[in-house]
Amino acid sequence: MIEKYCIGIDLGTTNSVVAYTTAKDAGEDGSQPVRRDDAPEVHLLPIPQIVGPGQVESLTSLPSFLYLPRENEVDSLRIDPATLPHGECPTSFPDPSEGVVGAYARQQSADNPQRVVVAAKSWLCHAKIGRTDAVLPWQSPSDVPKVSAFECTRRYLQHLIAAWHAAFPDAPIDQQQVVLTVPASFDPAARDLTRQAAIEAGLSDQFVLLEEPQAAVYRYLASTGGSWRESMKPGDTLLVVDVGGGTTDLTLVGVGEDDGDFVLRRHAVGNHLLVGGDNMDLALAYQASEKFREQGHDLDPWQSTSLWHACREAKERLMSDDGPEEHSISVLGRGSSLIGGTITIEMSKTQAAETLVEGFFPMCGAGERPQMNVQSGFQDIGLPYESDPAITKQVASFLADHLSGGEGSDQGDRGTTVTHLLLNGGVFRADSIRSRMESTVGSWFDNSPTLLSGAADLDHSVAIGAAFYGWAKVAGGIRIRGGTAKSYYIGIETAGLAIPGAPRPLRAVCVAAQGMEEGSEADVPGEEVGVVVGTPARFRFFSSTTRPGDQPGVRLDRWSPDDLQESEPIELTLEDEGSESGEESSGLPSRPFVPVRFQSRVTELGMFELWCHGSQSDRRWKLEFNARS
Template sequence: MQFNRVRDSALKNNTQYSVGIDLGTTHTVVAYAEAEDPHKTIRLFEIPQLIAPGEVDSRPLLPSVRYHPAFGELNADSGFLTAPDGAVLGEAARLLGAKSHGRLVTSAKSWLSHNAVDPAAAILPWGSDESVFKVSPVAASASYLQYVRSAWDQHFPQAPLSRQNVVITVPASFDESARALTLEAAKSAGLVDVRLLEEPQAVCYDWLRRHDGKVAASLAGCRLLLVCDVGGGTTDLTLIRIDHGDGDPKLTRIGVGDHLMLGGDNIDLALARLAETRLTGGDKKLSAGDLSQLLEQCRVAKERLLADAAPEQFAVTLLGGGSKLIGGARSSFLTRDEVRRIALDGFFPLSGIEERPDKKRSGMVEFGLPYAPEPAISKHIAAFLKAHARSSRAALTGTGEGAEFAGPSEVVDGLIVPDALLLNGGLFRSPALVTRALELLGHWRGEPPVQLENLDPELAVAYGAVAYAIARREQKLKIGGGAARAYFLLVDTVNDAGARFTKPGICILPKGSEEGREVTLTARQFALRIGQPVRFHLMSNSTDADYRPGDVVELDDDRFHGLPPLAVAFAGDQRVEVVVQLVATYTEVGTLRLQCVAKADLNQRWDVEFQIRKTAPTIGGGELPNQLPQALEKIQAVFGAKSRDVDPQAVKTLRADLEKILGAPRADWRTPLLRELFNALLEGGKYRRRSEQHERLWFSLVGFCLRPGFGYPLDDWRVEQIWKWYCDGLQFVNEKQNWTEWWTLWRRVAGGLQVEAQQRLFGDVAKFINPATARQAGLAKQLMTRGYEDMVRLAAGLERLPVADKTQLGEWLLKRLEKAGEPEQSWWALGRVGARVLFHGSNHEVIPSDTVSKWLHRLLAVDWKKQSQAGFAAALLARRCDDRVRDIDDHLRALVQDKLKQAKAPVSWQQIVSDYIPLDEQQERQIFGEALPPGLKLLEEH
């Protein structure tokens, strides 16, 4: 390991404490040690919190939850103290949340890694109604850290937490986006100088601390350690190689698992669904708010019934609302045997080592978070061991692949089964689950592994974070391994044999790279223009394949995982180009850092920062055609400085000329080609006003070449450039076809527009769609040329509009559709506005299911045989997504299914209502309004 000695020395001299914070899904735990304590005693920081009205107690666990009270619910005499934003935190929040409907924020940590929502948007509590104020996952996480900081500063006023050596733990499986968001939350809480540590490593550091002086004896005969950390929201798997020699063994982390959203929360959900069937008689589902209340009670039931000396059963009670708070209460019981059966057989079955996770969706995927489709943790462990078989074999033999084994039967079906096991997480407070985990590995190996004792599975991570901080200060880190993943840059290149890859990538940082060591991508240089943004697309791989810097490999989606895009913009004179190389570093903070370094001056560097946003679409490979220069010349001839002298006929035939030059119709032009053509059109934009034909053609080609406005490197910059011209409007305002192409342009690229831009567009077309204003004489006259249908289609594609605006738009369309003569496109628009799964927006931007259910009842009165588009709209409104917040109720869905069947609607329409399935290419085209560019596929994150 390499260290920044100056920085570490400064920390050692200026900080009084080393502090470890386990920012958990369920609880937050803090531990600390005095810097000058010769015994290095680690203490738990007990956090003062309300546990009942007016009653404060200091406890080791701070529940990672927030309660958002109703207006006037908690007054000065209630005995509840609130945070600055009005929320109640800690144990009191759990107390209030168990008795409320949709006011409890839980699992904020899990939402940080959810790609289908904006983690900086105010979306929690998920599923709460409009009367409940909301916060973002980042803000919720920051509030827990701020609470800890305030409590610490009150207890240690001479040693503020912001000035201490702070380590915050994260799942080993967290990608760069989730790690960056955790650092953002810490910064928001005033903790600017922190390090991140993977939770399984923290557990190991705690074990090493507790066995100081007897590590060698405790690990005698052990060569491969599996750390299995099952928390509230994730299952985190790590493999550590144990090398014996003189003194203590050397520990090296050789593998981490992929992000697996599977943990105690899933067991709570399974129990809640069981209780739900008993409370409702099995004929209906509870609301999201009711389920949230029930989940909190099932969590308590799980903990009680899995413990030693557990009672035979535990009552769960669903309180009523409003005046029926007590009278509307319903109760049921969960038994000890039921809970153990679900936890053991459902989540930790004694499956065979050859069994793999089922990748198909299961009923556990609901309530907003994308839980793992396969609930059996046992099968995920088997898949994890398979992915790291090569490294494991080397760990057990010391030689590598193909060597003979002298030890016991660690090899089963070609996999290496670890001979040591360290369990962590609140789930393993249950002796039954600890026993089952040992039985599982013993079942695979033929004999049980050595269990490394962990007496405090809920506290070990915080303790271990402090032990790591101490080891770092003393430059005696005990666990090596470096970067947990290898990182790859998507490139357009060929392999040594000259064959072109479908999706090529070049390794920029190998797995195991040491902290602080820079890896320069010498084989690649970039000529970057100052002032122009550049986008890099990266992927990571956590398997044990041996990649070296500069290796070119095929990046398939099964083994490689996409990261948020990286972007950099050089400040300065735009006429200057700089030749740079890419430098990657695994930082001492625990994250990936990329920099562009000027080849002529290695001291001239630009940071390349992660853009925290929804997962981008995938883009298939495809080289640019050899005829591209001729096509660009053709565009420049029409939209160039000398185009004034061009034959007007050349403007009319430009589309056909481009198809002839490129040897393919427009529909077959792939994304890379389209974006190159767009760049040429952008340069010629100022000449678009030379004639009505120039303007009309420019609008048409620009929108076509940039659709859907996102999904390819630098699309955000491209959309930003053309949006600057929106205020200029049209030159030929009396030409109807020009208006059609104008609205079509913005509809095509709407997915890349920011919220403010979409609101501006909506504001400009709303008066023409609103039935109350469209009848005004002046507007009715303008509609003769401005194209009502095109404006409706555009408005329906503005998915990032506030829900209130989209709801209003839907109501306008319904009112218009009551009258004969309304265009058929309005049905399509209604379906797009109220869709359960958005095309480019986030899940939290969906119109509430209650509103859409009312719309569906009105659609059910329409004859879908005569008006098939009404059936398509209903299919989008009723589309199943297995999120209780967005889904309509089962009874209404059944009515829609029956009517679609009676109307002999396409089977694909019926399927998206009955089951959650991604859209096929034809459905995607129907929703978008036209085909996407070939090679560009949108990913539906759930």
């Protein structure tokens, strides 16, 4: 198979973008050699989408919203394929009774919030709610159809893939080099669900998952044409702060040297932080609701949700450098005298900046930590947002844990300071936010980090960086090394006498070290462990971003919640020998415990698998983070 294109897909919480470049630019066809620092020309894919009843436009991004229309709206939303910008592409627009994706859905989020699914990406990594259960839109009326976060993800990808086939009918996407981005802090279950949704949407199972902060770094590298080597030296450390619509991702990348050549290594990623642009919209909505209350309007839950979506547009307009000094925010009236009308308040640019800059990017010292007792203003959205939305404090805590000398840090080749800072995400288009983040981080070090620039459009940088990464894989260009972002552990129940009212002690055993490379495997040394077969059992897994020194086989008898974070348990029945051979068995198996040794494997997709090999036979079982099972 000859790949024709390298495609990067940014499946964002708020917007999704597709970028691409031709693989032949990487010298794949042998036509001409490619220099190491060459960069290809990357293009954005136009994405046809419904913008109004009977109206279609091609935009460079697909808003990640799904609108579930009423029955009397369905006919007005049907699209004649012959009218589409790229010709006949009916798969881009399934029957609207199943939902409408994109710009029109985003528009309806303010007018009909109870019928619009938002932040599906955040729900996909929310272990407390069934990721494949049809529960969205969250807390919507019973007459509104429901879908799952997984289904939303599949539909978004399906639309993007259909847009690709409309533009390039002779280049099936399952035969291209595709790179799909995910948050660095996504847990294995969320990564696996993203992978499954992509395959069901039409990608081959050979696509690559890339962490979003790394994609932002690749975007920077592509923009410099190789000159980044002149501004960095071995021993430098790059801090990436990626603030998206739903999450904040933090990553440290070190500059090293290997046989006289520069190499980049991803040293650490932060925990999953559910704070981003959505929280900022909520903060503005809370401020706006106070203004409505001063006018005598107490908003009901429906109006509050509508206000949240209306404040998204207000944020984008007011925080842009050339934005207006004031912006009107309106919601539909609900009282008998206001049916069919609206109520409106004005919000100033100064008020919005003060709320967002001081609330999310306050000046703080390097030793400050997020407060755990701060309460969020809106509690009925259902997602576990961070109790303290101060992103600057989250960054300070991350650096304290991961820089050399910090608690839980690795003293290896990590520096003791940050030398370069890369900011990514649409919120950093605002000069006031960008300047505050830069000055705050700079105040923590003797020499302020150099702010890296190069991404002209922060809304598209992740997709462009992903396409460049795909190109680099073909051309042999610079790539960030790092492997797994976390160390992985299994929980093993210890043997001993039972004590009434007390669970048996649990110890954690490291089965995969942080930095384990994709496509590699490792045996886990240590004593044999008994695995329950033939009967339902719960398997507990843990991970850590703050213990990079732990190697497979390391045992922990005690740990704090800051050391290890428990993932969603896997509950399943491992087949015993009888059931595997087709024999009927009744009751408990004759030997419920099988002694095994462990082997860890990281797939080319970056998925973690734990294999249990029978010590007394050639039988083996695979445990993987598959939340659908």
